[in-house]
Amino acid sequence: MxxxxxxxxxxxxxxxxxxxxxxPTAPQFAPLGDGVVEAALSRVSGPVSLYVHVPFCKHLCLYCGCHVEIRETRSVGTAYVDGLLAELDLQLKHVPPTSLDQLALGGGTPTFLLPADMERLVRGVTARLPRRPGADFSIEIDPRTVDAAYLHTLVDLGFNRYSFGVQDFDPEVLAQVARPQSYEQVRDAVDTLRSRGDFNLNLDLMYGLPGQNPEQFARTLAQLVSLRPTRVALFHYAHVPWLKPAQKVLEKKGLPDSVLKAQLFGMADAALGAAGYRIIGMDHYALPGDELLSAAESGTLLRNFMGYTTRAGLDQLGVGVSAIASFAGIYAQDLKSRAEWAARIDAGLLPVERGWVLxxxxxxxxxxxxxxxxxxxxxxxxxxxxxxxxxxxxxxxxxxxxxxxxxxxxxxxxxxxxxxxxxxxxxxxxxxxxxxxxxx
Ligand SMILES: C[S@@+](CC[C@H](N)C(=O)[O-])C[C@H]1O[C@@H](n2cnc3c(N)ncnc32)[C@H](O)[C@@H]1O
Ligand code: SF4
Known part of the structure; x- marks a missing residue:
């Protein structure tokens, strides 16, 4: 760019x-008629992609635009994993036998789950949907929630794409948004994974946060590049306080104006370009050799709820509160309330709230x-x-x-x-x- x-x-x-x-975009979704989702599930063909939404986080980052539920104790995830697997069973009753080409765990914070629950989840998914050779298994990680043992568990479970939420490395910017996190936490987690061999590493960065300015952002960019991620997602902070009231606090702290944001974006673009990264789509960067980059260069890049991907041609199933699935000509989004979602599953019903027939x-x-x-x-x-x-x-x-x-x-x-x-x-x-x- x-x-x-x-x-x-x-x-x-x-x-x-x-x-x-x-x-159409999610605000357009409306209740679907009886049997629409079941009929579409029966038309799923070829290997699938599965998105799993884990909503839990220990603390709320003030900028957060994701569907999250703040919880103190990680054991809340145990019953949730039961619900995820039960929901998958309800869906697979209708789907012709298939296999898994892509698994994406997002949130919230998937690594909020206790390691034993994480293991039960991934093994439960692959017992129901056999993993294909070359499948892409990705997970979003809050670096503050994982120790070395947890990361080793993830590698053992077969994840090959790790995405860490960084946002910024500046302690003052992070303090403004209530996300205390150090450079060392991210670096140590990356080093632990590297000790286990090759994998894709994505780091999420954001611009448009209070306290960001060219001087500190230059330092953040230098630190980011020093970790040599294979991909970088450079998110423009989405300010939607009517949906996420906690974001309102950030207005008082002073949000950068559009001119400063354009400058920060330009700095990131230049720093990443100088370090050998190439831009993909609107806001992603990758090093040569990354499959996303080859897709971008050959014009076959695709986009879905997981962002940019090379496998969006797959039917995409989804489980977990608020998860959006896209398959066989429909979108289907799960209930957002965990209590309602769990009650539907307990009653043996698909917990879909709304969607769209294209x-x-x-x-x-x-x-x-x-x-x-x-x-x-x-x-x-x-x-x-x-x-x-x-x-x-x-x-x-x-x-x-x-x-x-x-x-x-x-x-x-x-x-x-x-x-x-x-x-x-x-x-x-x-x-x-x-x-x-x-x-x-
Ligand atoms: C589910 S979080 C990543 C995993 C983990 N919860 C964490 O924060 O480290 C997904 C990413 O979305 C981005 N994000 C969250 N809220 C956003 C917002 N309001 N605007 C733009 N990007 C946002 C952040 O970069 C964040 O890392
Ligand atoms: S940014 Fe990540 S850790 Fe922070 S509240 Fe959102 S989902 Fe949770």
């Missing part, structure tokens, strides 16, 4: 828009949006006249160009890819649609 875009453009295109990990038009728009978001170009059908007209100002600002039917997002336009994709979103203007975070 390189360099910060001009301030004037940042201000002019600053708007609310989705990050398009699905289309129409042909949804599928057509989804493929354009995802292609733009991932590969920065897409063929636009001639009948999309309204959309073509809406793109004129973006063309005038050199954010997009046309070559026949093919729309391309320029390097400058990549900063505004959410704006470009929003043009193709039929539901954005729907009354009652929830508000999204700002694009800049």
């Amino acid at each position: 390189s360099q910060s875009p001009p301030t004037e453009l940042v201000e002019r295109y600053r708007t609310r828009a989705p990050r398009y990990t699905s289309y 129409s042909e038009e949804d599928v057509r728009r989804r493929s354009i949006i995802m292609e733009l978001f991932c590969n920065f170009s897409a063929d636009i059908p001639a009948d999309m006249v309204v959309e073509r007209n809406r793109l004129r100002p973006l063309e005038d600002d050199a954010l997009v160009t046309w070559s026949g039917q093919r729309l391309a997002v320029t390097p400058l336009g990549r900063h505004f890819v959410r704006n470009v994709c929003a043009v193709f979103d039929s539901y954005l203007e729907d009354p009652g649609n929830r508000r999204y975070s700002m694009t800049a």
